[in-house]
Amino acid sequence: GAVVSQHPSRVICKSGTSVKIECRSLDFQATTMFWYRQFPKKSLMLMATSNEGSKATYEQGVEKDKFLINHASLTLSTLTVTSAHPEDSSFYICSARTRTGSDEQYFGPGTRLTVT
């Protein structure tokens, strides 16, 4: 149980375009989802916390107009990178927290974004 999927697993887009990444909790309801960014050989950096039905809370230094997060249902959160630039190339990972309030997060497999 507690499986989180991400789609796509890899995406290549041209500079200036937008790309959407989906994060789904497959077998549980997630009231809270988190979006992380991981640079090569670096740790995970929390970008934002997404609560179902409300606006996401962004970490300091993360541009909310560039990284649009929508948590429309208890099983789906999306991250849209708008007007992507090569420096947005990274590995994006989502995680989900169960509705039971457990402090454990379940992580998705990640999405490799390459902006050319």
Add this chain to the structure above:
Amino acid sequence: AQSVTQLDSQVPVFEEAPVELRCNYSSSVSVYLFWYVQYPNQGLQLLLKYLSGSTLVKGINGFEAEFNKSQTSFHLRKPSVHISDTAEYFCAVTPPGTASKLTFGTGTRLQVTL
């Protein structure tokens, strides 16, 4: 605020040898502690966690960790590693009762060779 230090960026070890990956944390409040493993181009998988109770925690794949409050450490150990244990390992902390915002260490690359 919390911080996590993983002192070793890389740990090379021979197969069947024991290994210890070090993790120290800093926090003004009590925390929950986690170890995650990340295989190449994959997300994170929980190895084990300490919430309360016994300070020796056993996890999956033969790993265990010991919480030492006085030394603010949560080192990960395995008595005999396998080639398949080669991966990146992350230590993380979070205060209980919050929205579970994890603070991660910088990771330790465990490289197991024959």
